[in-house]
Each structure stands twice: as structure tokens, then as C-alpha cells.
Amino acid sequence: MVNSINEEFLISLKRGDEKSFQKLYEIYADRIYRFGYNFRRDEEFAENLVQETFIKVFQNIKSFKRCKRLKDPLKSWIYKIAKNHAFNELKKSKREQQIITEEQSYEKIPFNSSKNGITEKVIQKEQLKRVYDKLDLLSFKKRSTFILFFIEELTADEIAVIMKENRGSTLKRLQRLKEELQQSLSKEDI
Amino acid sequence: MNRIEENSLRDFGRDSEILEKLKDIKLSENSRSNIWNSIKSEIESKNDKNIFKNIMMYKPYFVIAVVIIFSFTTILFYKDGNSIPKNIINIKMGGTITPTKDTLFSLVKSTHKEEYVTLESGELDIFVIPTKKGESEKHFELETKDGFVVVKGTKFKVNVDRDGTTVSVTKGTVWVTPKGEGRKKIILTAGNSTHILPLSTFLKKNKEKGVKAYINKDYSIAKKMLEIYLLNQKDDFNIITILARVAEYEKRYDDAIKYYNRVLKGGSSIEKETAFVAIAVLLKNSNQKKRAEKMFLNYLKEYPKGIFKDDVRKELNKK
Numbered sequence: 001m002v003n004s005i006n007e008e009f010l011i012s013l014k015r016g017d018e019k020s021f022q023k024l025y026e027i028y029a030d031r032i033y034r035f036g037y038n039f040r041r042d043e044e045f046a047e048n049l050v051q052e053t054f055i056k057v058f059q060n061i062k063s064f065k066r067c068k069r070l071k072d073p074l075k076s077w078i079y080k081i082a083k084n085h086a087f088n089e090l091k092k093s094k095r096e097q098q099i100i101t102e103e104q105s106y107e108k109i110p111f112n113s114s115k116n117g118i119t120e121k122v123i124q125k126e127q128l129k130r131v132y133d134k135l136d137l138l139s140f141k142k143r144s145t146f147i148l149f150f151i152e153e154l155t156a157d158e159i160a161v162i163m164k165e166n167r168g169s170t171l172k173r174l175q176r177l178k179e180e181l182q183q184s185l186s187k188e189d190i
Numbered sequence: 191m192n193r194i195e196e197n198s199l200r201d202f203g204r205d206s207e208i209l210e211k212l213k214d215i216k217l218s219e220n221s222r223s224n225i226w227n228s229i230k231s232e233i234e235s236k237n238d239k240n241i242f243k244n245i246m247m248y249k250p251y252f253v254i255a256v257v258i259i260f261s262f263t264t265i266l267f268y269k270d271g272n273s274i275p276k277n278i279i280n281i282k283m284g285g286t287i288t289p290t291k292d293t294l295f296s297l298v299k300s301t302h303k304e305e306y307v308t309l310e311s312g313e314l315d316i317f318v319i320p321t322k323k324g325e326s327e328k329h330f331e332l333e334t335k336d337g338f339v340v341v342k343g344t345k346f347k348v349n350v351d352r353d354g355t356t357v358s359v360t361k362g363t364v365w366v367t368p369k370g371e372g373r374k375k376i377i378l379t380a381g382n383s384t385h386i387l388p389l390s391t392f393l394k395k396n397k398e399k400g401v402k403a404y405i406n407k408d409y410s411i412a413k414k415m416l417e418i419y420l421l422n423q424k425d426d427f428n429i430i431t432i433l434a435r436v437a438e439y440e441k442r443y444d445d446a447i448k449y450y451n452r453v454l455k456g457g458s459s460i461e462k463e464t465a466f467v468a469i470a471v472l473l474k475n476s477n478q479k480k481r482a483e484k485m486f487l488n489y490l491k492e493y494p495k496g497i498f499k500d501d502v503r504k505e506l507n508k509k
Contacts, residue, residue: 018230025226033217043428044394047221054229131212150203151212156196174199 010074013061025054028075031152032082038147039086041132049089053082067161079154080162083144090140134181145173211497214459220425281305283328284319285343307332313349320344320362336386337368346378354391358383368392371421393419397429409436427457434468443476460497463489467498 012020032053036046057078067073135143141163148154148162160170203209217225279287282302289295293312299305307314309332318330320343332339332348336355339348344362348355357366359378366376370389378384387395400415413436416429423429434449450472453465470485486502493499 021229022226025229029222029225030216034213034215037215038212043221043426047217047225050217051225051228054225058229131209149199150206150209153200153203171196171199175195178199178202 010064014064016058016061021054021058024057028078029054032078035079035082035147035152036086038135038151039143040090045089049082049086052085053078056081056085070158070161072158073161076154076158076161079148079152079158083148083162086144087140138177142173142177145170146177149174211460216458218425218427218456220423281318281330283330285317285330286315287317288315289313290315303328305330309334309348309350309355311350313347315347316341317345318343318362334386335369336388337366337373340365340367352388354388355386356383357386372418389422393422400429401432404432404436407439409439412436413440425456427453427461430457431461431464434465438468438472443472447472463493463496463498466492467502470502 009020009023013024029050032050033046036049037043040046060081064074064077067076070076135146138146145159145163148159149156154162156167156170156174160167163170277288279289279297281287281297282300283305287295287297287307290313293314294310295312295314296308296310297305298308303326305318305328307330314332316330316332318328318341321328328342330341330343334348334350334355336350339346339357341362341364344364345360346362346364347358347360357364357378359380359382361380363380364378366378366384366386368374368376368386368389370392373392376384396415396419400412400419403409403411403415413433416433416436420426420429420433430449430452434446434453437443437446437449447469450465450469453461454469457465466485466489470482470489473479473485474482483506486506489496489502490499490506496502
């Protein structure tokens with residue numbers, strides 16, 4: 001399997017070249033933001049996650065080592081940093097989380113709720129909200145796995161590296177997640 | 191578990207319209223560049239530290255250079271008949287600036303009529319002699335990361351830290367202008383003080399208060415807070431959508447349409463879709479039925495698989 005990271009690019013990153021970092025940022029900023037946003041539906045949390053992830057990438061790039069079995073080990077490494085930071089942030093304080101949840105409530109419902117037919121029905125559907133509500137009930141590990149596989153489209157191999165486990169465990173969790181989602185939401189809903 | 195099972199799991203995700211929509215979430219251009227700037231400054235500060243490390247390699251030479259410069263400066267001051275300068279700085283327009291320990295500031299411009307100072311951190315005690323009769327007007331301006339302080343002649347103190355800028359006036363009058371659009375100017379007289387929040391904190395608080403007011407249906411407060419926020423964060427489409435909804439509740443339909451049009455120009459695909467339908471509904475409610483119908487039809491063309499497609503079709507069938 002051909003490694004998708006260009007060796008020169010990696011060397012320039014390790015040298016601390018700003019242009020290379022900017023390029024890396026252009027590639028991954030949206031992905032990390034999406035990962036963070038889908039975690040908490042909180043823009044500030046997601047933006048902060050992007051910033052902190054890239055600062056950590058910059059600080060630790062010299063210690064980055066290729067994982068030979070992955071096509072793009074740098075991608076998994078960046079997601080791993082983001083996941084660890086998200087985990088630490090979520091762990092910090094339950095009280096803080098409650099405040100943020102309260103603030104988020106408007107973002108969960110991005111649709112117009114005027115008394116007119118269409119928009120009201122849209123709110124009733126709450127398709128997105130149901131998926132998000134389901135995500136809220138999942139443990140950190142399951143939620144990360146769900147987002148990384150179904151939204152970020154990482155492979156089971158890549159997720160296994162991020163979660164520090166073997167591929168079989170990742171696949172088992174994914175299978176259980178699929179079944180849980182199928183139970184709580186019918187196929188049409190999601 | 192084999193590869194085929196991974197593929198079947200993948201198909202389960204890809205078949206879902208909602209999961210596909212979750213993939214549309216993107217950083218706004220504004221946030222993208224703001225975050226990059228913060229990261230860049232972090233990179234630059236690390237590079238600066240590296241430069242410092244390099245300097246430390248030449249430490250012995252550095253120490254010798256400092257000793258020479260220090261001796262030379264001391265000799266110069268003794269030659270002029272002065273002692274080694276104290277902390278107090280005399281300014282050309284008349285008055286003094288006294289920094290406390292660990293204060294980082296620059297005298298950017300210093301003339302008999304104008305003085306321009308930037309204060310990055312720490313505290314400055316400032317005394318500016320008032321303009322006398324017959325003298326041309328003096329202008330003293332001090333800038334911090336959070337705002338501007340302008341005086342004609344007075345005695346005051348400015349302190350900057352990560353929580354903001356504090357200005358206390360002992361004598362005269364001081365004009366304080368916080369940085370950012372839509373923030374109020376403050377006029378301080380002797381004995382008064384004020385604290386200016388950093389723009390980012392101010393905006394965060396405004397956003398929080400505005401959103402809470404919106405949730406509590408206090409629309410006038412929500413409008414006031416979020417409009418100021420939006421002046422500074424023009425691409426926050428969530429807030430634009432909230433302001434559109436506030437305008438709707440207050441029956442300012444034209445304003446609501448204007449806000450939704452902004453969302454149409456730059457929001458995420460789901461925000462755009464919502465704005466599209468919201469405009470059509472607003473047009474319908476304002477008795478502009480033909481325009482509303484056209485908008486509904488355009489929606490179906492633009493978003494054949496959109497989340498409102500069934501409702502829009504029902505709406506069109508009613509006619």
C-alpha cells in the first residue's frame with residue numbers, strides 16, 4: 001500500500017515550515033470542526049477544538065511516527081489529538097457542560113418555528129435533533145467511533161489506532177451502534 | 191468480522207440522508223481565518239523562543255555586550271549631569287508617564303501637540319498638563335488591546351491584563367472607546383473608573399445574553415444584544431437566523447427577509463435550505479402569493495431531495 005503522505009511535506013512540517021502548516025490546516029480544519037461540532041453542537045467548542053488540535057499538532061509533529069499499516073497515518077494522528085482534547089474538555093466539569101447544553105438548545109433547532117404549516121412541521125420532524133439526542137446518550141468512546149466512522153468516514157483500521165484497540169473491537173462496537181440506531185430510529189427517520 | 195461487514199456498515203451510514211447532512215457542517219470563512227491567525231501567532235511565538243535559545247548559545251558574548259552598553263549609557267547620563275534615569279518618563283507635550291513593574295508599552299508618536307502610546311500589558315500612571323489659554327489643542331491617545339483612551343489634560347491610570355483594561359481618573363476627563371463595532375463610548379470624570387472587556391469576551395457575553403433572551407422570548411433584548419454581536423461577527427449564520435426569527439415574531443417581515451437573504455448568501459447548505467423556505471412562507475404571509483409560489487417551486491428545483499420537499503409540495507397542492 002502506498003503511503004499517501006508526501007515525505008517532503010512531512011519533513012517540512014517537522015521543520016516547522018509555516019506554509020506547510022497552513023496547507024495542513026486547510027485540509028483538516030473543516031474536518032476537525034465537524035468532528036467537534038457533531039460532538040456537542042457548540043460552535044465555540046468546535047472552533048476551540050480546531051485551534052487546540054493544530055497547536056498540539058505543531059508542538060508534537062517532531063514526535064510523529066508513521067504507522068505502517070495505515071494509508072494516511074497523519075490523518076489518524078490528527079484525529080487522535082482532537083479526540084483526546086475533546087475528551088479532556090468534556091471531562092473537565094459537569095456543571096460547565098450543563099451551561100453549554102443550555103446555550104446549545106437554540107442550535108439544535110435551526111429551523112423556523114413560526115405558526116405557519118411547513119416550518120412547524122419541520123420542527124416536529126426534528127430529524128437532526130433525534131440523531132443528536134441519540135448521540136448524547138452514547139458514551140464518549142461510542143460517540144467518537146460513531147462520528148469517526150459514519151460522518152468522518154475513517155476506516156475501522158484508522159479508528160482502531162485512534163482508540164488504541166484492535167480492529168475487531170472497533171468493528172464489534174460499530175455493529176452494536178448500528179443495531180442501537182436501528183432500534184431507536186427507524187430507517188426512514190435517519 | 192471481515193471486510194465485507196465493514197462495507198455493509200459503511201453502506202448503512204451512506205444510505206442515511208440525515209447522516210449525509212451532518213457531513214455538510216463547515217467552519218465559516220471568518221472563523222477559519224481567525225483560528226489560523228491564533229495558531230500562526232502560536233507558531234511565531236515558538237519560533238521566537240527558538241531564536242532566544244540560539245541567542246543563549248552565545249550567552250557569554252551577550253553578557254559582555256550588555257555590560258558594554260550599560261556602561262556606555264551610564265557614562266552618557268553622567269556627562270549630561272543627570273543621574274541614571276528613574277521610571278518616570280517626561281512627555282514633550284507636558285506631563286509624565288510612569289510605568290509600574292513589568293509594564294510593556296511603546297511611545298509610538300511623541301510631539302508637543304500629540305502623544306500616541308500603546309500599552310500591551312501592565313500599568314501606566316499618566317499625567318498630562320492641560321492645554322493653557324492661547325495654546326493649540328493637545329491630543330493624548332493611549333491604545334490597549336481592548337480600546338482607546340483619549341484625554342486633553344488630566345491625571346489617570348490605565349491597567350491592562352488578560353481580563354481587560356481598567357481606566358481610573360484622578361483629575362480631569364477621559365474618553366474611553368472600547369474596540370469593536372456598536373460598543374458605547376464612556377466619558378469618565380475625576381474619581382471614576384471603568385473596566386473594558388476584551389472584544390472577544392464582550393461578544394461572547396452579548397451572544398449568551400442575546401440567545402438566552404431569545405429563548406425566554408424577550409425579543410427586544412435579544413435584538414439589541416445580537417445586533418451588536420452581528421456587527422462584529424458578520425458571518426455567524428446561526429445568529430442571523432435567530433435575528434430573522436426575532437424579526438418574524440415582531441412582525442418586521444421585511445427585516446426577517448433581509449436576514450434570511452444573508453443566510454442564503456453564505457450559510458451552510460442546511461441553513462440555506464431553511465432560509466429558502468422561510469422566505470417563501472414570509473412572502474405568503476405578506477400576501478405576496480405569486481412570489482411565494484415561485485419561491486416554493488424554485489425550492490423544489492434547487493433541492494429535489496430537500497428535507498422540506500413533502501411539505502412544500504403539500505403547500506403548492508393547496509393552491
